[in-house]
Amino acid sequence: MLLVLLAPACTHLGTLDGAVPVAPGYTEFSADLAASRDPNVLQTPIAIPLPNVAFHFRAGLGPNVDLGAHVYPLGLGLDLRYRFLETHGWSFATQPGVAGLVLPVPTLQYGQLDVSIPVRAEHTLGKGWGVAFGPELLVRQTFFATESAELDSSTATLELYGGGGARVFHAWPKLRLGVSGDLYVDTLRATGLYGGLGFDFALTNRGGPHPKKRRSPPAGDGRASATGS
Numbered sequence: 001m002l003l004v005l006l007a008p009a010c011t012h013l014g015t016l017d018g019a020v021p022v023a024p025g026y027t028e029f030s031a032d033l034a035a036s037r038d039p040n041v042l043q044t045p046i047a048i049p050l051p052n053v054a055f056h057f058r059a060g061l062g063p064n065v066d067l068g069a070h071v072y073p074l075g076l077g078l079d080l081r082y083r084f085l086e087t088h089g090w091s092f093a094t095q096p097g098v099a100g101l102v103l104p105v106p107t108l109q110y111g112q113l114d115v116s117i118p119v120r121a122e123h124t125l126g127k128g129w130g131v132a133f134g135p136e137l138l139v140r141q142t143f144f145a146t147e148s149a150e151l152d153s154s155t156a157t158l159e160l161y162g163g164g165g166a167r168v169f170h171a172w173p174k175l176r177l178g179v180s181g182d183l184y185v186d187t188l189r190a191t192g193l194y195g196g197l198g199f200d201f202a203l204t205n206r207g208g209p210h211p212k213k214r215r216s217p218p219a220g221d222g223r224a225s226a227t228g229s
Contacts, residue, residue, distance in 0.1 A: 075101025
């Protein structure tokens with residue numbers, strides 16, 4: 001029962017954001033479903049992919065900055081994305097964030113706090129297609145305690161994960177679909193590789209430059225030119 005509760009609740013790594021921020025005054029809503037073997041104290045011994053779900057909201061704050069809020073079944077997250085370079089169809093950004101969750105069970109206290117420091121690169125492939133990838137460091141603090149007649153114990157674990165991911169997506173004017181994969185390793189303990197595959201979709205109003213429509217000259221101007229005025 002505990003694993004059923006935690007499986008969809010983790011602040012998972014299955015979906016990779018790109019490096020192009022939402023334009024100022026615009027917003028984006030998205031959701032993702034990932035199957036991942038997550039670096040989680042209760043999932044680690046299972047060694048099989050578990051489903052995770054999350055919902056996301058982004059809002060543009062400036063020409064190269066946007067804010068992201070993330071909702072998990074038992075947790076929340078925030079991040080700030082800053083694009084520090086844009087050149088020849090490429091965008092590069094950093095996206096530091098924090099996320100946490102709490103399991104509300106009377107005889108079991110479980111909490112998780114993540115601090116992530118990623119670097120993103122994104123490139124447009126043409127006709128709506130694009131690719132994003134980059135490395136990431138994740139610091140995770142977990143708290144686990146039980147209180148019952150048979151068992152009374154508590155542990156706190158600090159983990160440092162290094163890895164990265166890649167994502168391919170297709171964007172329409174108001175919709176974007178993406179598929180991503182990631183791979184991480186625990187740099188402090190030899191607990192194997194973690195990673196997964198994710199699918200995401202977004203309802204987007206990202207803003208940005210639009211080609212100016214060419215206005216037809218008024219009918220009066222056309223008649224004047226025809227008479228040589």
